[in-house]
Amino acid sequence: MKILLVDDERRIVEVLEAYLEREGYEIHSADNGLDALKKAKSIKPDLIILDLMLPDISGEEVCRLVRKESDVPILMLTAKSAEDDRINGIVMGADDYLTKPFSPREVVVRVQAILRRVKKAEKVQLLEFNGKKLVIDIIKKEVRVNDKYVTLTPIEYKLLTNLAENPGRVYSRMDLLEKIQDEGMYYEGYERSVDTHIKNLRKKIEQDTRQPDFIVTVFGMGYKFGGVLDAANTPV
Structure with missing residues (x-):
C-alpha cells in the first residue's frame, strides 16, 4: 500500500519512512503543500x-483541496494540541489526528487502524451471496443475478439492500415501509403495498418464486433475507 508522507521536517520524514517501510508500506514524501497536492494526484x-505546519500553504488547505477530489484517508500531524484545533482537523476531513511530539510506533499503529477500517468499509460495498448467484454493488447501485445485470426500481433496490445487509433479520411490513419512506416515498401506511414490491422483486432475482432463496416470507411476521453471505465478504 502507498502512503504519502507530507512534512517539511526531514528528520521526522526519515524516521517515519523507516518505521513504515519496515511494515511493508511504499512511502512517497513531500516537504510542502503544492508538491503534496501534485503527488496525491x-x-x-x-x-x-499530513503535517499542518507547511512552508507554503497550510496542511488544512491541503486537506480541503484533497477532499474535493478524493476520500483517501488522512492522518494529520500537528504541534497544535488545543481541542478546537483537533476538532477542526476532523471536521475538515481528517480521519485521525496526532499531536507532536509523538512516537513513531504510535503513527504505525494509527495507520494500520485507519487502513483496517477502510478495508472493512470497502468489504460492505460489494455484497455477494450463495456463491455469487446474487451480487449487490452498493457503490454503483447495481444488482447481478447469475452474472447478469437486473434492473430494479428504486423501491425494489432499497428493499433488497435493507434485507441483504442484515441476513436472517425479520422485518415487518411496517419496518420495510419505513425504509422506503426514508427515501421520500410515502405510502400513507399502506403496508400491503410492500407485498406487491416484494412479489415484483422476487420475479427478478429468484430462480423459483414459489421457493425463494433470498426474499423469504416469515408467516405472520414479514420477510427476511435467506441468502448466505460468501466467505470473502465476511467481516474478520
Missing part, C-alpha cells in the same frame, strides 16, 4: 500522513 496513495 499522480501517486493516488492509499493514505496521507
Whole structure:
C-alpha cells in the first residue's frame, strides 16, 4: 500500500519512512503543500500522513483541496494540541489526528487502524451471496443475478439492500415501509403495498418464486433475507 508522507521536517520524514517501510508500506514524501497536492494526484496513495505546519500553504488547505477530489484517508500531524484545533482537523476531513511530539510506533499503529477500517468499509460495498448467484454493488447501485445485470426500481433496490445487509433479520411490513419512506416515498401506511414490491422483486432475482432463496416470507411476521453471505465478504 502507498502512503504519502507530507512534512517539511526531514528528520521526522526519515524516521517515519523507516518505521513504515519496515511494515511493508511504499512511502512517497513531500516537504510542502503544492508538491503534496501534485503527488496525491499522480501517486493516488492509499493514505496521507499530513503535517499542518507547511512552508507554503497550510496542511488544512491541503486537506480541503484533497477532499474535493478524493476520500483517501488522512492522518494529520500537528504541534497544535488545543481541542478546537483537533476538532477542526476532523471536521475538515481528517480521519485521525496526532499531536507532536509523538512516537513513531504510535503513527504505525494509527495507520494500520485507519487502513483496517477502510478495508472493512470497502468489504460492505460489494455484497455477494450463495456463491455469487446474487451480487449487490452498493457503490454503483447495481444488482447481478447469475452474472447478469437486473434492473430494479428504486423501491425494489432499497428493499433488497435493507434485507441483504442484515441476513436472517425479520422485518415487518411496517419496518420495510419505513425504509422506503426514508427515501421520500410515502405510502400513507399502506403496508400491503410492500407485498406487491416484494412479489415484483422476487420475479427478478429468484430462480423459483414459489421457493425463494433470498426474499423469504416469515408467516405472520414479514420477510427476511435467506441468502448466505460468501466467505470473502465476511467481516474478520
